[in-house]
Amino acid sequence: SAYAAVLLASVSLSVLPTQAQEASKLKPKDIPRLMEEADKFIAANDLSKAEAYLKAIVGLDPKQSQAAFKLAKVCETQKDWDCALMNYQLSLGALTGADKAQAHLGLASGHFQAGRFNDAAEQAAAALALDPSRTTAQLLRAQSLVKLKSPEAVAACEAAVKAVPDSAVAQASLGEALLAAGRGPDAEAPLRRALELDAKQPAASAQLAQ
Numbered sequence: 001s002a003y004a005a006v007l008l009a010s011v012s013l014s015v016l017p018t019q020a021q022e023a024s025k026l027k028p029k030d031i032p033r034l035m036e037e038a039d040k041f042i043a044a045n046d047l048s049k050a051e052a053y054l055k056a057i058v059g060l061d062p063k064q065s066q067a068a069f070k071l072a073k074v075c076e077t078q079k080d081w082d083c084a085l086m087n088y089q090l091s092l093g094a095l096t097g098a099d100k101a102q103a104h105l106g107l108a109s110g111h112f113q114a115g116r117f118n119d120a121a122e123q124a125a126a127a128l129a130l131d132p133s134r135t136t137a138q139l140l141r142a143q144s145l146v147k148l149k150s151p152e153a154v155a156a157c158e159a160a161v162k163a164v165p166d167s168a169v170a171q172a173s174l175g176e177a178l179l180a181a182g183r184g185p186d187a188e189a190p191l192r193r194a195l196e197l198d199a200k201q202p203a204a205s206a207q208l209a210q
Contacts, residue, residue: 026056026060027060028060028061030060031057031060031061031064031067034053034056034057035053035057035066035067037053038050038053038054038057038067038070039070041053042070042074047074047077047078050070050074051071051074051075051078051083054067054068054070054071054074055071058071058087058090062090063094065090065091065093065094065095066091068087068088068090068091069087069088069091069095069099069102069103071083071087072084072085072086072087072088072090072091072103072106073102073106075087076088076106076109076110081109081110081113081114084106084109084110085106085107085110085111085114088103088104088106088107088110089107091103092104092107097130098130098131100130101127101130101131101134101137102127104123104124104126104127104130104137105123105124105127105134105136105137105140107119107123108120108121108122108123108124108127108137108140108141108144109136109140111123112140112143112144117144117145117147117148118144118148120140120141120144121140121141121144121145121148121150124137124138124140124141124144125137125141128141135160135163135164135167138156138159138160138163138164138170139160139164139167139169139170139173141156141160142156142157142159142160142170142173142174142177143169143173145157145177146173146176146177146180149180151181153173153177153180153181154174154177154178154181154183156177157170157173157174157176157177157178158174160173160174161174161190166197167197168193168194168195168197168198168201169194171190171191171193171194171197172190172191172194172201174187174190175187175188175189175190175191175194178190
């Protein structure tokens with residue numbers, strides 16, 4: 001498979017099965033050993049090699065949800081959003097608790113990057129339903145609802161500001177949501193605060209100038 005071909009190009013042959021000079025020699029029985037090697041590379045922050053091993057595992061058995069989950073996180077760290085989205089989605093059904101919340105958050109991030117703000121808002125909300133303390137999910141949901149010009153945007157942004165008051169993104173999003181809701185005077189304070197926190201907030205500067 002393509003996954004296994006990537007493996008041969010990226011990892012040492014010492015961990016492959018005997019006479020495995022070709023990716024086709026990999027078998028499902030090799031998965032525990034491949035996972036062990038992937039974990040070693042993750043611990044060493046050698047993400048390209050970890051990715052190759054994890055892709056080989058998922059290629060051998062797409063039901064390996066933990067491998068898919070780890071692969072998604074590796075891909076997200078490397079800003080490979082297509083890979084991250086595919087593997088978070090692949091792993092989601094078998095995950096529980098904090099891992100499931102992380103998968104929803106990863107999906108929210110990927111959809112936001114792709115401009116799919118409705119999907120991003122839904123996935124961020126799913127992450128928050130599992131773990132309300134995830135401030136990144138609050139920020140992503142707030143930003144997504146602002147992009148969608150949703151009537152829920154102001155409340156979502158207020159929640160984000162309450163959770164992360166020193167976030168320029170949260171303050172700017174609140175200001176933008178208030179402007180969109182026709183509450184210009186109320187928007188000035190969060191927009192000014194956003195610029196205090198990050199003078200490079202272009203949206204806040206433009207909105208204050210209006």
